[in-house]
Amino acid sequence: MDTEDQAADLVPALRRRMFEIMVLAKACDERLRKGIGTGEFMTVYWPSRGQEAVAAGFATCLRPDDRLVTTYRGLHDQIAKGVPLVEILGEMLGRQVGASRGKGGTMHIADPSVGLMLSTGIVGAGVPVAVGLALAARRQGSDRVVLASFGDGATNTGSFHEATNLAATWRLPVVLVCQNNRYAEMTPTEATMPVSRISDRAKGYDMPGAHVDGNDPEAVHRATAVAVDRARSGGGPTLIECLTYRFFGHFFGDPMAYIPKDELAAAIAADPVGRFADRLLSAGVLDQAGVDEIDAGARHRVDEALATVLASPPPTLDELGRDVYADLGADR
């Protein structure tokens, strides 16, 4: 299945919505890197800059009650699913306004109120949990679907293969979105697997495998829409490989010695956010003033959220004993 050739335009409101998500994720990333880089605040951060189109494309296929499982490189996914910026930034900076009052940190953001059930810090580990979320949906008589977002490296884990096999065997309402950003931590993807297309791994589980341009939100959206419909109607899981790129390495501060400079420069020159802006301008969906307004609006929202976060105190030490157990303190 190859969806890149499907030329029919998506409706303007949807295209604009995807662009807004991408711009907001980009603005948030830029402000975070500026703040860490200048010493304004401290956090650990696994940047998703460059991968915004994937999140914008898939999240716009989901209902509010559909579930998302993502990873430590999850900023764009979390924003796309609707997690409030204050909760994301507050969690990253370890403040009381954070999603879990600073106890989870950058890698572990959850907001069930918008369907974000898990962000995992363990590569591949989200897929088994997604299977369980889908199992519950079926048991509870709901037609909600579960989208599991993960990287190329995850598809080499036992967790991925065990869970993908189970999702396919039980025909569960799961959509598997692989954000192939070309590097598994610091190793090129092609050095880690014999297949040239991760989507081919779907064949082993008798499920459809789609391979799309992950830097094109419309291509991601079209493929995901098919997969979501299939999952929701009882057809079982689909694996979608979105070919994309990360601009800032595995973690912020990564010297990226393993990335060829010309490869990185070419990827940044083809920035999916700018590319999509150009497309919407030429299609007349937005004019330059509209693009500028969305950009300024995103920066303003990020600044406002950050101001709230920086005004919020760090968690109090009694948090150590809270939420370890439902009914007990921390110390046994």
Added chain:
Amino acid sequence: MSAGAADEQTMTVREALALALDQALAADERVLLLGEDIADPGGGVSGVTAGLSTTYGEDRVLDTPISEAAIAGAAIGAALEGMLPVAEIMIMDFVGIAIDQIVNHAAKLRFMSGGRTTCPITLRTAVFGGLGSGATHSQSLEAWFMHIPGLKVVVPSTPRDAKGLLTAAIFDPDPCVVVETVITYGATGPVPLDPGFTIPIGEAEVKRPGNDVTIVTYGRGVFDAMTAADQLSSEGIDVEVLDLRSLVPLDTARVLESVAKTRRAVVHHYATTFAGPGAEVAATISAELFGQLAAPVARVGGRFTPIPAAAGLEAAALPSAAMLVDAVRRTVGRHGG
């Protein structure tokens, strides 16, 4: 099963576990079982789940592939949505495949999400030690789970405790690891039939009162301790047997209460003595009752070696009632304080 007191029946540990699962499935739609070979006609490798898929359907009693990470992860995901999954890891040695899901996810999701996501799974697993299955099918690995904040760990001994602790675990709001012992599945005793019967997690129980020395033990060790206590009784040594039942939370108060009375303690289990659960118990007793003890706290556990297959070697690697008798004699023979 045979009739006992009005609201109790005599049954085996296996039957008591089955009854707990049966009653939980009947009582609450949120309960579902998943694991390898648990559906009929297999009904579980040891028969604990026999009949349940026929009664409750294969969409509530789910046979899985041999995929322990997926079993644990699927239980976790379902629990995040408010279900009460009971996942079976057939043999305790197999938990290694699932350990990331248990340790990095089930145990920590409540804390890491600030209470937004909770994980009330029950993980049933069984120790197969003593059956000659060798080093990868015999281990008592409960100390692994005791080391992880967020998990509760229970190890029932009697049929009554098996039913009460499993029921408590299923309806507990936190992830619970229930460690069963295959070699004692056939042990019999009275079991309350009330579906609401539970043993509170975190409460030890005096299985036999005594005044001279306390054997602190759990699981299979309780059977050794009762045997040893009978034998030592004929020698005039009055043994108290304290069954921990829960390892997390650990009932430190009852341990200290008993040992404060007897002034002597022998800690016993089938996990290795070295860095075993008994190390925590012995250290706590020593720290809290230092001035009152009449003898150092003794420990009787598994030898620090992979568990061998050949019968004679396996018997020598694992503890026994005879070793416990010797340890108690040495402890009582010491005179201090």
